[in-house]
Amino acid sequence: MAKNGFDVFVADLRGKGESTPAVNKNAKANQTNTIREEIPLLIQKVQEMSGQTAVHLGAHSWGGVMLLAAYALFHEQWNIKSMIFFGTKRRIGIFNFNRFKTLDLGWSLIGSLATLIAGYLPAKKLKMGSDDEPAGFYFQVNRWVYAKSWTEKETGTDFSRKLQAIELPPIHLYTGINDKLLGHPKDVQRLANELGPGKAAVKVLGIQAGNKHNYNHINILTHPDAQDDHFLEVLQLLKKYSA
Numbered sequence: 001m002a003k004n005g006f007d008v009f010v011a012d013l014r015g016k017g018e019s020t021p022a023v024n025k026n027a028k029a030n031q032t033n034t035i036r037e038e039i040p041l042l043i044q045k046v047q048e049m050s051g052q053t054a055v056h057l058g059a060h061s062w063g064g065v066m067l068l069a070a071y072a073l074f075h076e077q078w079n080i081k082s083m084i085f086f087g088t089k090r091r092i093g094i095f096n097f098n099r100f101k102t103l104d105l106g107w108s109l110i111g112s113l114a115t116l117i118a119g120y121l122p123a124k125k126l127k128m129g130s131d132d133e134p135a136g137f138y139f140q141v142n143r144w145v146y147a148k149s150w151t152e153k154e155t156g157t158d159f160s161r162k163l164q165a166i167e168l169p170p171i172h173l174y175t176g177i178n179d180k181l182l183g184h185p186k187d188v189q190r191l192a193n194e195l196g197p198g199k200a201a202v203k204v205l206g207i208q209a210g211n212k213h214n215y216n217h218i219n220i221l222t223h224p225d226a227q228d229d230h231f232l233e234v235l236q237l238l239k240k241y242s243a
Contacts, residue, residue, distance in 0.1 A: 004235055007050045011042050016131040023132040025119025030136030031066065032154055039070040043078060054079040056238055060221055061182060062141065064088030064173075068195070069152075072162035082241040083171045084234055087183025087217045090191045092145050098181040108142060115139070150194055164196035170241055171199060174230065176215030177206030183217045205230050 002008045013034055015023035047053055057067050057080055064085035071080065092103055107128060115121045121138040123129035133141075143153065150160040173192055175183040185204045192200040206214040212229045213219070220226070 001235070001238065004239075006056075006238065007052070009042075009046045009049070011038075013038055015134065023120055023134055025135075027120055027134035028136065029134045031140040032152065034137070035066050035069045036073065039066060040074050040077075054081050054242075056081050056241065057083045058085065059083075059088060060086045061088055061217070065090050065144070065191075068163060069150075069159045071168075072159045072166070073157075075166055080169045082169050082237065084174070084237065085172070086174050086220050087176070087179055087188070088173060088191060089183055089187035090144060090150055090194060091147065092181065092184070092187055093190055094181070094184045094186050096180065102181055103145070108146075111138065112142070160194040163194070163199075168195065168199050170237070171195065171201070172234075172237060173200050173202045174220065174234075175202070175204055176217065176220045177204050177208070178214045178216040179220070181217070183220075 012019040014029045015021065015027055021027075043055060046055055055078075057071075059067050064083070065088060067083065067085075071078070071083075092099060110126065111121055111123075111128060114126060115133075115135050115138050120135050121128070121133040123132050140153075144150065149158065151158050173188050175185055175188045177185070179185070185202075188204075189202050192202050203209070205211045205220060212225045213223060215223065215226075215230075220230075223229075
């Protein structure tokens with residue numbers, strides 16, 4: 001994107017990446033804070049720094065869920081040209097061995113116990129992710145991953161209902177044919193269904209679909225060939241929606 005003339009901004013959310021202080025047992029931030037405070041401030045800052053009011057939103061995995069939830073609340077204040085997400089699902093509804101081992105046993109059971117003991121999810125030590133998570137954030141995410149309804153328990157907000165009731169910008173949901181859990185094609189389609197009929201385009205990347213590789217949840221973004229494969233399609237979409 002940057003090589004093709006776009007101003008690209010990548011944010012470290014509260015306590016993650018180079019953001020300080022790092023997540024610890026005293027961290028009080030949660031997913032509600034990210035959706036209702038951090039994301040709106042981020043978009044405002046991007047508009048200020050770029051001098052542009054219209055922006056494109058992109059995300060990997062759970063980032064897309066939070067961006068959609070924020071859009072449901074603040075869409076009247078924003079000028080979003082498009083949303084393009086990779087491996088983004090809201091609920092994990094598929095059942096297979098990967099789900100039992102990684103989600104039910106690892107993320108949910110061990111993760112919950114570790115969070116209750118440590119006061120936060122020590123994801124890096126447990127090799128569950130690249131960043132630790134505040135306890136409130138972890139438990140809110142865990143609730144949504146299992147819940148059939150996309151509702152914010154703390155406020156009663158039904159994000160699916162809100163998003164279905166408004167006009168959405170073009171939304172493209174990419175996932176890999178080899179994503180067996182965190183962005184399983186069936187769960188990505190479930191997210192599209194929550195947005196409403198015809199509101200999001202889902203594309204599963206793999207050799208059978210004409211791509212160079214059968215991509216998974218991570219290498220859909222990190223594979224060296226991605227820039228000469230599906231990234232070219234994404235670039236054309238961005239140019240189209242920027243016109």
